[in-house]
Amino acid sequence: MSPIDPVQKSLLKGEWDSKGDAELPEELLTMAKGVVEGRFREHLTSPSVRALLALHDDLDLSKPLKTWFRISTSESSNYLSRSDEILLLITAIASLHAFLQGNWTGPDLDVRPLDILPVPGPLSEKITEDLLQSISVAELALGGEPAYHLAEATFLLRLTQIILDLPFQHVESAIWWRLRAYSVHEQILDEAVALPEGTLPPFDTLADAYSSDLDLVGRLWLECGLLEHYQGNDRAALEYFVRAARATGLEYELTGALGKRTRFQQTELSQLVLLAESRARDREEDTSKASEAPAVPETLALNDDTLLEQTEFTSSHPAAPGSRLAHLDPSAQPALHPLDQCILLSLCLNVRNTSPQHGLTHEQMAPYVARVAAHPRNWSVHTMALLIRSRLEAHRTRTVERAVLQLQALLDQMPTADSVVPERLQYIHAIPLPSKWALQRELASRLLSIGVIKSALEIFERLEMWEDAVRCHQTTEQREIARSLVRDLLEGRKAAADAVLEHGRAYSAARRGALDAAREAKLWCILGELEPECAVAHFEKAWQVSQGTSGRAMRSLGGHYFARERYADAARCLRKAVAINPLQVRSWFVLGCAWVRIENWEGAREAFVRCVALDEEDGESWNNLASVYLRMKNREEDLQQGSIPFQSKILAFRALQQGLRFSYENWRMWMNYMIVAMDVGELAEASRALGRIVEERATKIGADAVDEDVLDRLVDAITRAPSDPNEAIENAGIAKDASFNPNEGHGLLRRVTDLFERVLLPRVSSPRIFRARARLLMWQSRWEDALKAHLDAYRSGVAGTMEKGETDVERWHDGVREVEETVDLLRNFGPRVEGFKWKLQAKSIIRTFMGRTRDFQDEPEWRKLENLKEDLENES
Numbered sequence: 087m088s089p090i091d092p093v094q095k096s097l098l099k100g101e102w103d104s105k106g107d108a109e110l111p112e113e114l115l116t117m118a119k120g121v122v123e124g125r126f127r128e129h130l131t132s133p134s135v136r137a138l139l140a141l142h143d144d145l146d147l148s149k150p151l152k153t154w155f156r157i158s159t160s161e162s163s164n165y166l167s168r169s170d171e172i173l174l175l176i177t178a179i180a181s182l183h184a185f186l187q188g189n190w191t192g193p194d195l196d197v198r199p200l201d202i203l204p205v206p207g208p209l210s211e212k213i214t215e216d217l218l219q220s221i222s223v224a225e226l227a228l229g230g231e232p233a234y235h236l237a238e239a240t241f242l243l244r245l246t247q248i249i250l251d252l253p254f255q256h257v258e259s260a261i262w263w264r265l266r267a268y269s270v271h272e273q274i275l276d277e278a279v280a281l282p283e284g285t286l287p288p289f290d291t292l293a294d295a296y297s298s299d300l301d302l303v304g305r306l307w308l309e310c311g312l313l314e315h316y317q318g319n320d321r322a323a324l325e326y327f328v329r330a331a332r333a334t335g336l337e338y339e340l341t342g343a344l345g346k347r348t349r350f351q352q353t354e355l356s357q358l359v360l361l362a363e364s365r366a367r368d369r370e371e372d373t374s375k376a377s378e379a380p381a382v383p384e385t386l387a388l389n390d391d392t393l394l395e396q397t398e399f400t401s402s403h404p405a406a407p408g409s410r411l412a413h414l415d416p417s418a419q420p421a422l423h424p425l426d427q428c429i430l431l432s433l434c435l436n437v438r439n440t441s442p443q444h445g446l447t448h449e450q451m452a453p454y455v456a457r458v459a460a461h462p463r464n465w466s467v468h469t470m471a472l473l474i475r476s477r478l479e480a481h482r483t484r485t486v487e488r489a490v491l492q493l494q495a496l497l498d499q500m501p502t503a504d505s506v507v508p509e510r511l512q513y514i515h516a517i518p519l520p521s522k523w524a525l526q527r528e529l530a531s532r533l534l535s536i537g538v539i540k541s542a543l544e545i546f547e548r549l550e551m552w553e554d555a556v557r558c559h560q561t562t563e564q565r566e567i568a569r570s571l572v573r574d575l576l577e578g579r580k581a582a583a584d585a586v587l588e589h590g591r592a593y594s595a596a597r598r599g600a601l602d603a604a605r606e607a608k609l610w611c612i613l614g615e616l617e618p619e620c621a622v623a624h625f626e627k628a629w630q631v632s633q634g635t636s637g638r639a640m641r642s643l644g645g646h647y648f649a650r651e652r653y654a655d656a657a658r659c660l661r662k663a664v665a666i667n668p669l670q671v672r673s674w675f676v677l678g679c680a681w682v683r684i685e686n687w688e689g690a691r692e693a694f695v696r697c698v699a700l701d702e703e704d705g706e707s708w709n710n711l712a713s714v715y716l717r718m719k720n721r722e723e724d725l726q727q728g729s730i731p732f733q734s735k736i737l738a739f740r741a742l743q744q745g746l747r748f749s750y751e752n753w754r755m756w757m758n759y760m761i762v763a764m765d766v767g768e769l770a771e772a773s774r775a776l777g778r779i780v781e782e783r784a785t786k787i788g789a790d791a792v793d794e795d796v797l798d799r800l801v802d803a804i805t806r807a808p809s810d811p812n813e814a815i816e817n818a819g820i821a822k823d824a825s826f827n828p829n830e831g832h833g834l835l836r837r838v839t840d841l842f843e844r845v846l847l848p849r850v851s852s853p854r855i856f857r858a859r860a861r862l863l864m865w866q867s868r869w870e871d872a873l874k875a876h877l878d879a880y881r882s883g884v885a886g887t888m889e890k891g892e893t894d895v896e897r898w899h900d901g902v903r904e905v906e907e908t909v910d911l912l913r914n915f916g917p918r919v920e921g922f923k924w925k926l927q928a929k930s931i932i933r934t935f936m937g938r939t940r941d942f943q944d945e946p947e948w949r950k951l952e953n954l955k956e957d958l959e960n961e962s
Contacts, residue, residue, distance in 0.1 A: 090296055093118050093172065094259040097179055098302065100512035114169060118176050124507030126184040127197040135177050136204045139245075145209060151221055151241075152248045168256035175257050178249040182267055183511050185242040189274075189521050191466060191510035192500035199241040224602040226271065229279030230637030230666040232604030234523060236550055237274055243267070258295060261287060265309060266515045272316040273521060276608070276638075279667050280317065300365075301425055304334035308429055308516050315435050315518060318669055321702050327432045335365030336426040340453060341409055343416040345399035348392050357397050360453035361411035362430060364423040381505035382462040383469050386492045390484050396456060421461035428516040430454050431470050435518060448478050465505040469496055470517045473525075480532055490536070493529050497522070523549050534558060553612055565616065572613045576606065607632035611642045621646050637666035641673050648676055653683040664696070671700045675707060682714065690714045698744070708745025709755050712738040712762065735766045743771070753782040757793075764796060769803050770828040772796060773837045777845040784849040792846065794854045800838050801858045805865040807831030838862065853883035869918045873911065880908045880931065890938050898939055902947045905935050909954055929958050 092103040093110065102122045113134070121129050129135060140156050152158045157174075166174070181202075188195035199218045222240040226233035233240065246267050254260035265286055272278060289306055296302045311326025331338065342356040388395050399417040414420075422430070434451050455475045462468040476492040479485035500522055520528065530545035531554070539558055546555040552575060559568035607628040614624030625646065628639035644659035660677035664670060678693030691714045697707035715738035716730055742759040749755050760775035776796055783791035811832055827833040842859050856879030863872035880886050885901035885908075892898070909928045916924020932955045942948060 090299060090302070091257075091259075094175075094257065095299065095302065096122055097176070098259055098262065098305070100508060110169060110172060114172055114176070117173070121176050121180045121183070122508065124183070124187075124511065126180045126187070127201070129176065129180045130184065130197055130202045134173065135202070138173065138177060139202065140204055141206060141209075143206060145206070147209075147212060147217070151225060151244055152251070155248065158248050158252065166252075166255070171254050171257045171260070174249050174252065175254070175260060175263065178246045178263060178267075181242045181249070182246040182263070182270065183514075185237075185239060185246070186270065186511060186514055187507060188238040188242075189523075190519060191507075191514060192522075193503050193507070194501055195239060197239075199239055199245075202245075220602060224604070226274065227602065227604040227635075228271065228275060229669075230604070230632070230635045231275040231277045231279050232602065232608060233271075233274045234276075234521075235602070235605055236523065237521070240274075243270060243274070247271070258292060261289070262292060262306065262309075265289070265313060269309065269313045269316060269515065272313065273524070277667065278317045278669050280669050300333055300335060301423075304330045304336075304429070305425060305516055306330075307333055308425075308432060311432060312516070312518055315432075318671070318700060320435070323435065324433075327429060327435075330432075331426075331429050334423070334426055334429065336362065336422075336429055337365075337411055338362040338430065339409055339411050340450065341411075343399050344401040345397045345416070347394055347397050349394060350392070354400050357399065358449060358453050359397070359399065359416045360430070360457040361409065361414045361416065361419065362422060362426070362457050363411060363414060363420060364426045367423065380462055380464060380468075380509070382465055383472060383499045383504075384495050385459070385468075385472060386488050386495060388485065388488055393484055396460075419457070419460070421463060422458070424463040424467050424513055425516065427458045427463060427467050427471070428513055430458055431467070431474060431517055434474055448481070451478060464513055465509050466511070466519055467513050467517060469499075470519050472496060473519070480535075486536065490529070490532055493525070493532060497525050497529060523551075527551060527554065530554065534561070552609065556612055556616065569613070569616045572609055572616065576609050576613070603632050604636065607636035607639055611636070611638050614642055614646075618646075634662075635666065637663045637670070637673075640666070641670065644673070644680075645676060648680055651683075653680045656680040657684065657686070657689070664693075668696070669700060671697055671704065674700070675704075675710075678707070678710060678714075682710070685717075687714055687718045691718065698741075702744075703748040705745040705749025705752060705755065708741050709749070709752075709758065712741040712745070712758060715741060716762070732766070735762060738762050739766050739768060739771075750778075751782060753779050756782070760793065760796060764799065767829055769800055769830065769834055770837050773800055773834070773841050776800075777841050780845050780849060789850040789852040789855065792850055792852070792855060794852070794858070797846075797855065797858050800834070800841075801862050803830045804832075804834050804838060805861060809865050809867065835862075851878070851882050853879040855879075856882065864915070869915050870922060873915055873919065873922070873924075876908060876911050877927070880904060885931075885935055888935070888938055891941070892939070893941070895942070895945065898942050898945070899947060901935065901939070902950060905931060905951065906954065909958070925958060925961065929955070932958070 092105045093115065096103040097118060100122060102119050117129055117132070117134070138157060141154050142156060142159070145154055184195060184197055187193070198215060200213070200215055203213070203218075205213045218241040219235075219239075222244040223233050223235045223237075225244055226240060237243075250260060250264045250267055268281055268285065289310060293303050293306055296306065307326045308330040311323040311330065314320075314323035314326060339361045341359060341361060343359045344354040345357040345359075346354060347357060399415075402415045402417070431454070434454050451474070455471055455478065458471040459468065459475065472492055473496060476489045476496075479489040479492075526545055526549055530542040530549075533539075533545070534542040534557075539562055543555060543558040546552075546558060552572065555571065556568040559565065559571070610624050610628035610631060614621040614628070617624065622643065625639050625643035628636050629643070632639060640659045640663035644656045644663060647653075647656035647659060657677060657680040660673055660680065663673045664677060667673075674693045674696040678690045678697065681687075681689035681693060691711065694707045694711035694714060697704050698711065701707070715734045718731075718734050739759070739762045742755060742762060746752070746755055746759060756775045756778045760772050760779065763769070763772035763775060776793060779793075780791045807830060828837065839862070842862070846855060847859070856875050860872045860875035860879065863869075863875055883901075883904050884897055885904040888898070888901050908931060912924040912928045916922055916927070932951060936951055936955075
């Protein structure tokens with residue numbers, strides 16, 4: 087395999103390799119080094135790049151941006167030399183990283199789009215910064231989702247995409263840079279969208295080509311995982327993150343060690359700690375960098391009178407002696423490589439930005455963040471660690487103040503020059519660092535959550551995030567102000583305050599002209615939600631304005647129809663919505679529910695399958711999918727007989743089995759699972775389900791939590807088999823083979839016995855439960871225990887609970903039958919128990935029952951009791 091191109095490797099890692107490339111011109115190497123070192127203006131304004139980005143003389147401003155450039159429309163682009171492709175790649179990277187500097191990392195950008203673009207003289211007055219911005223924002227809308235319109239110099243991102251979409255033949259890393267560009271693209275959209283099919287190829291071939299550099303392979307898988315995360319595919323993302331850790335050789339383990347978390351804690355308790363160790367790198371500079379003190383953002387102190395700044399571990403060894411990292415001291419772990427720090431931070435991404443209820447809990451995440459924050463190695467990586475810590479602390483009363491102040495401090499440090507551009511950008515693609523506007527929005531949401539509504543509103547309006555601004559007005563019950571705000575925007579009467587000051591009154595009209603279709607459609611949707619009486623008209627206007635590309639419009643209209651039980655109309659609209667943006671789980675779910683209501687089972691199945699594919703932990707969708715399977719008829723004879731195909735039952739069983747992994751406490755799902763399990767013969771699972779239902783519901787409804795029909799069928803499935811294990815198998819097998827089938831006979835016995843002894847009997851009681859238990863014990867020839875169970879059934883039944891003065895004759899007749907049955911059982915099985923005084927027990931039962939029910943002496947059945955009593959006397 088050929089060695090890795092050192093120039094491409096340097097560009098990917100953001101760190102210049104002095105080896106260079108002997109085959110490339112010196113000028114090109116100088117350009118590449120300049121871009122790695124963050125000198126983007128120098129490269130993008132160079133004569134070579136301006137010549138590369140030459141525009142057509144007969145440029146049509148109404149056509150897409152990619153048609154403006156000669157290079158993107160010339161046939162010669164298919165026959166570029168390796169040097170030409172390297173120049174194009176360097177230019178795309180400079181453009182992408184300049185965009186990231188302006189919108190993500192800071193400091194302030196020193197290059198503008200018109201500095202780069204060689205505009206022909208006749209067009210110099212027409213091609214303005216505002217025009218490039220509005221065209222770029224419009225073209226960056228994807229899947230019906232608008233791009234953020236106030237992002238700085240969006241033309242740079244669009245230019246990056248135009249260049250990277252060219253057919254590179256000699257530069258294998260171009261597809262990796264395309265991955266990075268689309269990851270950035272996803273983050274400037276209002277909602278995640280699926281990339282067009284075929285946009286990115288599989289990366290296994292590229293990983294094989296770079297296999298000699300473990301860090302490069304690890305970085306590739308990490309970035310693939312982050313793109314999956316941006317699109318909401320958390321399971322796929324986690325798989326990539328684990329793959330990245332394996333590639334870099336990162337060892338990590340969440341375990342426990344003795345320590346203290348509060349100032350006044352006297353007793354040492356086991357505290358969660360993340361033990362982690364990077365592999366030994368071969369490069370000497372890695373060691374020297376670890377010893378340096380890099381410029382990092384300000385880390386605010388907690389200053390709490392109770393909580394310690396960080397956990398004080400009092401043990402030099404973890405609590406688990408078998409740990410493969412047991413040699414590490416929890417309080418003095420070695421510094422990690424920055425790439426490994428990125429991987430650990432990414433492993434926290436199962437927790438959403440503002441809600442620790444998803445994925446890992448706060449307690450499990452905090453050790454990951456603490457492990458990274460303890461040894462700052464890179465400005466951006468440390469910023470990300472502090473941001474995640476801030477999110478975790480925002481939900482605790484003792485830490486919420488620092489959470490807000492830390493977030494503000496991170497925003498304030500963006501424009502400063504406290505660290506150099508290359509350092510800020512070196513790992514920017516390997517961490518989920520939000521953009522400046524996303525951080526400001528997060529700060530505003532944090533302020534809104536603690537009641538600082540005015541400050542939150544000011545931020546939202548400055549960012550022109552009108553949906554959030556409307557939410558602020560609704561929080562203060564100023565619905566009319568919210569409606570006026572949206573109408574002013576649609577009619578061009580409102581612009582952001584800072585923009586008005588900068589551009590004067592004329593700016594508002596210019597801004598109205600630049601209001602792209604995607605944003606205008608979104609505003610009509612917001613207005614539809616504010617004016618429910620005109621909702622349909624507003625949503626349809628949004629659809630019309632967007633020329634049929636606004637998924638938001640169809641989502642809103644579909645939800646409106648569904649709430650009003652117009653399910654066919656809801657399904658029609660939501661089908662269009664998911665066709666535009668298939669990553670919207672909620673849209674698929676409501677669509678599935680609409681199709682269920684109109685009995686379109688095939689459509690419902692497709693919708694709920696999509697739901698669980700996008701969010702595997704959606705227990706409700708798994709449950710609905712199972713219900714759909716049970717209603718599907720896939721053969722003509724099934725339709726005629728009204729029966730459910732066995733294959734559909736199996737699919738329903740598997741769907742419920744999967745869903746219960748994520749809805750373990752949902753007793754309704756367990757009920758469905760129990761019924762389907764019985765139907766498909768999975769009796770061991772039915773027994774487990776019955777136990778879970780009783781555990782969840784017995785406290786509230788007692789014995790009614792037990793499905794006694796299911797319990798009897800479980801006991802029947804055992805007692806049908808021979809009680810002797812040697813007789814329960816065929817062909818002269820051995821006794822232990824009888825336990826191989828967990829759904830009948832001896833194989834099911836252990837599960838049902840556990841059900842009785844651990845779950846049912848400690849919680850509930852009823853005659854039928856005791857009788858089922860007695861049948862099981864008799865099958866096992868446990869006569870004494872079986873008779874005790876029958877007596878328990880008698881005591882809790884009609885006869886055992888009748889009191890003096892009762893007048894219900896039918897109830898008394900039932901009691902007589904129970905007395906007769908119980909005496910017969912004692913007569914038949916009592917003699918098998920040595921020392922058991924069954925006759926005395928039988929007499930006591932008859933005497934007690936007759937004594938309590940003397941009011942029924944005139945009934946014909948009274949004579950039965952007397953005869954039974956006489957028979958027992960004669961036998962003795």
